[in-house]
Amino acid sequence: MDGTGPVWQQIGSSFVQHYYRCFDTNRLLLGDLYTDSSCLTWEGEGFCGKNAILQKLTQLPFEKVQHSITAEDHQPTPDSCVISMVVGQVKVDNDPVMGFHQLFHLKNVNSKWICTNDMFRLSLHNFG
Amino acid sequence: MDGTGPVWQQIGSSFVQHYYRCFDTNRLLLGDLYTDSSCLTWEGEGFCGKNAILQKLTQLPFEKVQHSITAEDHQPTPDSCVISMVVGQVKVDNDPVMGFHQLFHLKNVNSKWICTNDMFRLSLHNFG
Structure with a gap:
């Protein structure tokens, strides 16, 4: 999407x-x-704060991980932030591929877009 | 959750x-x-604006619909808003149950919590 579409979509x-x-x-x-x-x-x-978040993410118990994005949606918020929702698949080590979805709320702080809010769920338990 | 937990979770x-x-x-x-x-x-x-959104939602082509929530996550944002991510299942008329996920960004406007941002996706095409 880089270079095309509204700026919040590019962000x-x-x-x-x-x-x-x-x-x-x-x-x-x-x-x-x-x-x-x-x-x-x-x-x-x-988990709150960069340190606790980084600790959680780096200590997840796998060696190899690969995400692939099935769909992503982006919107601007009234407070000049950007919200993104991603649905995709993740392969971890030799486990079967799992579906996931993840939300990011992005804010411009000191001319850099950082993630203020992040929510992640595997789709494992949500089959019809 | 009403009556327990942080106020943003209740909201x-x-x-x-x-x-x-x-x-x-x-x-x-x-x-x-x-x-x-x-x-x-x-x-x-x-879809942008209340009218376009309402038109879309009311014209969805089914008679009966029933949502059930599998999991919901809530967080406060730096701008005093609330973000919610829902994963669940939806049954439409006599179709098989489908998984979905949905994001809401809520803002307090004139003492009322309204939805400024809404994203919805069926999970149909995201199986491993």
Whole structure:
């Protein structure tokens, strides 16, 4: 989407690409995407602040991980932020592929787009 | 969740309950939950403003609809808003149950919590 579409769509899409690239190659890089007031809800469990979030994400118990995005939606908020919702699939080590969905709320802080809110859920328990 | 947990969780949880109750009984009531600057992305298609959103939601081609929530997550944003992410199942007329996920961004406007941003996706095409 880079270079086309409304600016908030480019912001959301670029962030999402960057996020999963970092996640799948070097999770330590994800620390730069959060601040001390960011919130993460991971499978229903809450983590507040960059350090707690980074600790959770880097200690997830797998070696290899690969995300692929099925669909992503982006919108601007009334407070000049951007919300992104991603649905996709994730493969972890030699486990079967799992569906997931994830939400990001992005805010421009000191000329950089950071993630203030992050929610992640596997789709495992939601089949019809 | 009403009456327990942080206030933003009560706000999100109450809104989500109210939203699906309206959706499943009388979709016309959903108009009160949006403003003229609200955005809806429905299965990737965008609708802006209360009228366009209400038109989309009321013209969805089914008679009976029933949502059930599998999990809901809520967080406060830095701008005193609330974000909610819902994953659940929806049964439409006599079709098989389908998984869905939906995001709401809620803002307090004139002492009322309204939905400024709404994104909905069926989970149909995201199986491993």
